[in-house]
Amino acid sequence: MEAAEAAAAAGAEEEDWDEGEGDGEEEQEEQEQEEEEEEAQAGSSSGASSDGESSSAGGATGDAADVAAAMAAGGSGGAAAGGDGTSAQASAAAAEEVHPVISMPLSGLEEALRGCSTLACLQQAHMRSKHPQQFNFPHFLLLGFPKCATTSLYRHLIQHPTIMAPKYKEPHFFTRFCRQGAGGCQPEEEASYINETLHLGIALQARLFMASFEASTHYSLEGEWLAPKLARDLPWLKLVLSLREPISRWISMLKHNLDNGRVPACYKLSAGAAYPCIRRKLEQREQGYAPRLRAWATAFPPEQLYVLQYENLTSEGVTRKALRDIKRFVGVDPNLPNNDLGLYNSRRSETEGWPMTRKEYARLVELARRDAQEVVELVRQHGWADADRWLEAWEEAWAANLEACRPGPRGACSIQLT
Numbered sequence: 001m002e003a004a005e006a007a008a009a010a011g012a013e014e015e016d017w018d019e020g021e022g023d024g025e026e027e028q029e030e031q032e033q034e035e036e037e038e039e040a041q042a043g044s045s046s047g048a049s050s051d052g053e054s055s056s057a058g059g060a061t062g063d064a065a066d067v068a069a070a071m072a073a074g075g076s077g078g079a080a081a082g083g084d085g086t087s088a089q090a091s092a093a094a095a096e097e098v099h100p101v102i103s104m105p106l107s108g109l110e111e112a113l114r115g116c117s118t119l120a121c122l123q124q125a126h127m128r129s130k131h132p133q134q135f136n137f138p139h140f141l142l143l144g145f146p147k148c149a150t151t152s153l154y155r156h157l158i159q160h161p162t163i164m165a166p167k168y169k170e171p172h173f174f175t176r177f178c179r180q181g182a183g184g185c186q187p188e189e190e191a192s193y194i195n196e197t198l199h200l201g202i203a204l205q206a207r208l209f210m211a212s213f214e215a216s217t218h219y220s221l222e223g224e225w226l227a228p229k230l231a232r233d234l235p236w237l238k239l240v241l242s243l244r245e246p247i248s249r250w251i252s253m254l255k256h257n258l259d260n261g262r263v264p265a266c267y268k269l270s271a272g273a274a275y276p277c278i279r280r281k282l283e284q285r286e287q288g289y290a291p292r293l294r295a296w297a298t299a300f301p302p303e304q305l306y307v308l309q310y311e312n313l314t315s316e317g318v319t320r321k322a323l324r325d326i327k328r329f330v331g332v333d334p335n336l337p338n339n340d341l342g343l344y345n346s347r348r349s350e351t352e353g354w355p356m357t358r359k360e361y362a363r364l365v366e367l368a369r370r371d372a373q374e375v376v377e378l379v380r381q382h383g384w385a386d387a388d389r390w391l392e393a394w395e396e397a398w399a400a401n402l403e404a405c406r407p408g409p410r411g412a413c414s415i416q417l418t
């Protein structure tokens with residue numbers, strides 16, 4: 001809370017508070033640092049080849065067999081994208097054994113994608129045929145929601161040998177550069193998104209046998225205009241959404257804001273009271289999951305949308321199955337790279353719980369339940385998961401928090417997040 005108090009004292013109080021932009025920038029800095037370290041290591045290692053380095057630039061300068069060999073050797077998407085020398089060491093013959101189609105003639109899609117630097121070009125290219133094992137470009141998006149373990153999921157996916165790491169998490173291309181009414185996306189940003197963020201050159205080197213994706217959590221929030229746009233521009237996309245018990249998600253988001261020195265006016269510094277801020281969010285129906293989910297489900301066919309529950313993804317004993325199901329949906333080997341989700345971007349150990357009265361928490365639950373029931377109806381209608389179990393998981397979390405409060409409506413609760 002000290003940082004929050006300091007920021008407030010410095011005049012950083014805000015009228016309302018928003019969802020920030022995930023931890024994208026921190027993630028970006030972290031990844032850039034990791035890449036620099038990897039490059040430094042590769043540079044100092046006597047085995048590092050210049051070929052491996054040249055294929056790391058994101059252009060179409062490397063040898064396709066190198067990239068494919070890295071895939072055959074089980075190297076990570078990050079390794080293929082980052083060029084760490086393994087690709088040069090592995091044999092092209094091994095790659096062809098794993099991906100026999102690598103020796104096949106270029107597909108129409110590959111030919112048409114060469115040199116693309118606009119979304120319109122990608123769309124035109126996808127009118128052409130491809131080999132059945134090839135992925136579309138880009139193949140899928142991790143849309144959010146913010147604070148629903150998207151960083152852990154992203155980190156897991158980029159280790160997969162047939163998933164290509166984008167340049168960093170949270171590029172927010174569509175929500176930053178293609179906003180509604182702006183007359184399409186900014187052309188230079190479009191080119192940079194396709195070639196630098198999504199690495200079209202490397203995808204082509206890998207003969208489209210690696211799935212390209214990116215993860216921007218704000219996309220989920222802007223489904224109303226973005227879902228129809230994406231359905232129009234990139235209609236083949238597969239989309240993944242994760243949803244967490246709403247009170248926990250909002251508290252996690254609030255903490256994220258406070259940590260970044262954004263102290264909303266609703267946040268009472270003296271009491272450290274999250275209640276007014278969370279209530280305010282839950283009262284606004286348009287800030288709930290249901291309207292956003294509905295927008296995505298209306299724009300995309302059911303087989304292209306995967307909606308999962310954070311509590312299911314992160315529950316001990318269930319994570320393995322949840323991860324496998326996501327990878328099966330995306331169309332990559334569900335057994336790779338492992339069964340571990342990891343724990344990234346966590347603030348779990350930083351607080352004992354969030355103080356609130358029983359009456360306050362009960363009010364939040366009442367508000368959260370309205371949206372949750374709509375979500376559950378959508379889950380049922382679209383068959384995304386077991387709808388009854390979904391609601392139970394959230395009801396259990398609410399009941400556990402209420403049970404742990406001291407008696408009486410003014411009794412003290414220490415709210416634990418899912």
Ligand SMILES: Nc1ncnc2c1ncn2[C@@H]1O[C@H](COP(=O)(O)OS(=O)(=O)O)[C@@H](OP(=O)(O)O)[C@H]1O
Nearest residue numbers: 022023146147148149150151152252314346347348
């Ligand atoms: N494996 C696992 N198990 C349980 N919880 C997990 C796991 N991985 C991530 N998390 C929690 O997810 C929260 C961060 O979510 P995101 O990475 O989506 O945040 S962000 O929107 O990108 O900023 C963040 O929640 P809080 O700690 O409550 O803030 C993480 O702790």
